[in-house]
Amino acid sequence: MQQGAIGVFDSGVGGLTVVRALRALLPHETILYLGDTARVPYGTRSGDTVRRYSLEALRFLEVASRELDLRKRQASQPPEQSPPLPLKMVIIACNTATAYALSALRERCSIPVIGVIRSAVWKAMQLSKSRRVGIIGTAGTVRSGAYQSSIRSADPSAVVLAKACPLLVPLVEEGWLDHPVTDLTLATYLAEYKESSIDTLILGCTHYPLLRGAVDRYFGQSVALVDPSESVSQEATLLLQKRGWLASEGQEGELICFVTDTPHRFQQVAHRFLGGAPQRVEQVDLSQYVRGIGAQEANDHRI
Amino acid sequence: MQQGAIGVFDSGVGGLTVVRALRALLPHETILYLGDTARVPYGTRSGDTVRRYSLEALRFLEVASRELDLRKRQASQPPEQSPPLPLKMVIIACNTATAYALSALRERCSIPVIGVIRSAVWKAMQLSKSRRVGIIGTAGTVRSGAYQSSIRSADPSAVVLAKACPLLVPLVEEGWLDHPVTDLTLATYLAEYKESSIDTLILGCTHYPLLRGAVDRYFGQSVALVDPSESVSQEATLLLQKRGWLASEGQEGELICFVTDTPHRFQQVAHRFLGGAPQRVEQVDLSQYVRGIGAQEANDHRI
Numbered sequence: 001m002q003q004g005a006i007g008v009f010d011s012g013v014g015g016l017t018v019v020r021a022l023r024a025l026l027p028h029e030t031i032l033y034l035g036d037t038a039r040v041p042y043g044t045r046s047g048d049t050v051r052r053y054s055l056e057a058l059r060f061l062e063v064a065s066r067e068l069d070l071r072k073r074q075a076s077q078p079p080e081q082s083p084p085l086p087l088k089m090v091i092i093a094c095n096t097a098t099a100y101a102l103s104a105l106r107e108r109c110s111i112p113v114i115g116v117i118r119s120a121v122w123k124a125m126q127l128s129k130s131r132r133v134g135i136i137g138t139a140g141t142v143r144s145g146a147y148q149s150s151i152r153s154a155d156p157s158a159v160v161l162a163k164a165c166p167l168l169v170p171l172v173e174e175g176w177l178d179h180p181v182t183d184l185t186l187a188t189y190l191a192e193y194k195e196s197s198i199d200t201l202i203l204g205c206t207h208y209p210l211l212r213g214a215v216d217r218y219f220g221q222s223v224a225l226v227d228p229s230e231s232v233s234q235e236a237t238l239l240l241q242k243r244g245w246l247a248s249e250g251q252e253g254e255l256i257c258f259v260t261d262t263p264h265r266f267q268q269v270a271h272r273f274l275g276g277a278p279q280r281v282e283q284v285d286l287s288q289y290v291r292g293i294g295a296q297e298a299n300d301h302r303i
Numbered sequence: 304m305q306q307g308a309i310g311v312f313d314s315g316v317g318g319l320t321v322v323r324a325l326r327a328l329l330p331h332e333t334i335l336y337l338g339d340t341a342r343v344p345y346g347t348r349s350g351d352t353v354r355r356y357s358l359e360a361l362r363f364l365e366v367a368s369r370e371l372d373l374r375k376r377q378a379s380q381p382p383e384q385s386p387p388l389p390l391k392m393v394i395i396a397c398n399t400a401t402a403y404a405l406s407a408l409r410e411r412c413s414i415p416v417i418g419v420i421r422s423a424v425w426k427a428m429q430l431s432k433s434r435r436v437g438i439i440g441t442a443g444t445v446r447s448g449a450y451q452s453s454i455r456s457a458d459p460s461a462v463v464l465a466k467a468c469p470l471l472v473p474l475v476e477e478g479w480l481d482h483p484v485t486d487l488t489l490a491t492y493l494a495e496y497k498e499s500s501i502d503t504l505i506l507g508c509t510h511y512p513l514l515r516g517a518v519d520r521y522f523g524q525s526v527a528l529v530d531p532s533e534s535v536s537q538e539a540t541l542l543l544q545k546r547g548w549l550a551s552e553g554q555e556g557e558l559i560c561f562v563t564d565t566p567h568r569f570q571q572v573a574h575r576f577l578g579g580a581p582q583r584v585e586q587v588d589l590s591q592y593v594r595g596i597g598a599q600e601a602n603d604h605r606i
Contacts, residue, residue, distance in 0.1 A: 040347075044343075045564050046568075049565070167484075
């Protein structure tokens with residue numbers, strides 16, 4: 001048993017699809033969610049920029065969980081009884097950040113860091129019979145080649161098609177989930193996948209699970225869909241079980257959300273992704289944690 | 304005559320429509336353009352965040368123009384011959400930043416700062432006969448109410464309709480200018496304007512002038528379109544003429560672009576907005592200028 005929190009971060013609100021799937025499997029865990037809403041979207045940014053933002057997110061989650069842990073100890077427990085590791089796992093909910101920053105975060109961090117790509121690829125490999133797999137994602141995710149190379153290393157004979165679909169996130173955020181514009185946009189993006197007879201499609205962006213219905217309408221359910229929010233939650237559960245780090249069943253799971261822009265718009269659309277309104281949303285300034293990183297690095301050099 | 308540069312800033316690449324219109328009217332001016340591509344879009348952010356980003360942009364343009372001025376002096380002119388004001392005007396090309404940050408920038412700055420809203424409203428008032436005017440823009444621009452109140456103070460009897468159209472920027476960036484999805488999206492957004500018989504529509508976002516053709520197709524040219532990039536360039540020209548600050552006709556106009564993310568994607572799409580590829584694009588880190596603002600404020604307190 002391990003009392004620490006699970007940290008989840010994303011470029012914005014979309015990562016709440018991962019939180020939703022996590023809470024379904026792990027209702028007793030405390031989850032700290034950071035949505036970098038002041039700098040969303042990551043999908044159009046360069047790899048360097050996405051890495052820098054992701055390192056700031058990691059640093060923030062470490063500090064926020066320590067503060068939370070401290071408050072909890074002061075409130076209820078004598079210090080010697082609680083374990084010294086307030087953050088026990090980090091999940092990168094954002095596909096683009098997983099593609100560009102997963103290794104960098106693992107280098108900086110002694111706790112497990114998992115991203116959404118590996119488990120989604122594993123699931124796709126389980127589902128696909130024809131070994132013709134399609135991926136849709138942001139420009140950044142597709143350009144990184146992370147999904148493509150992960151599939152090819154799982155099965156070198158697989159045919160992999162990848163397409164950036166930059167209009168799908170704004171369509172989801174506009175709430176046009178069942179709208180003729182969405183159907184026509186999907187038909188434009190996915191025509192080549194129908195021609196190529198893929199049998200499995202990875203929904204490689206946190207927003208896309210909300211378009212499951214529209215994608216099914218287009219393919220007439222001839223294509224199996226992989227939702228990375230579900231597969232990464234299964235991976236996280238297995239990992240915590242294996243290490244014996246699951247939260248006590250007596251503990252009530254808590255979700256605390258942090259955002260970098262004002263919470264207003266996040267709160268407006270969060271229910272669509274989470275399946276209910278988040279209770280606690282706080283605004284934070286990540287530039288404090290940038291300075292933190294700088295100071296730490298300065299200390300490292302001094303030593 | 305005034306040798307200083309004109310500073311133009313925008314959340315990303317869209318403000319190049321303003322640069323294009325400026326260069327058509329003022330071919331001898333040196334223009335410094337800042338596109339905050341690492342933090343685009345501004346249209347979904349809160350007013351506070353947009354103001355903070357805009358102040359950083361102003362501070363950056365001041366420093367960049369001083370550095371440019373210094374390099375030019377060192378290269379060619381004895382210091383006493385060149386005037387001491389390296390930045391002579393700032394144009395906020397972004398509608399959202401104009402809506403939220405124009406007054407804040409004017410308070411911080413002794414040179415003229417102009418935004419895209421006032422001149423567009425003035426132009427709309429010239430064109431509209433029925434006094435039924437529509438505005439389309441980002442969520443931020445529409446929510447700010449800046450266009451609406453500006454029209455109402457120009458003519459309290461005018462009927463003003465405003466609509467946020469968040470899908471139009473991604474459609475332009477996807478390059479779907481003449482595409483069935485764009486036509487269907489515009490038909491969805493603009494149906495109420497057709498029903499309300501507006502006779503003038505302000506294209507209240509830097510990207511929208513590229514959709515002139517599609518908007519004209521929808522309205523069948525029964526509606527006059529106002530392009531704020533043209534009206535703000537006319538306003539800038541008149542202001543420089545009036546002050547006697549136009550650049551010498553012997554001087555060759557120069558455009559230097561700065562971006563906050565890697566220049567690659569900016570360079571890829573810039574030609575669509577500018578009508579040609581920008582010659583010089585440099586990446587800058589605005590957080591240096593945040594520290595600059597802090598230091599300046601610390602000094603102010605000390606005095």
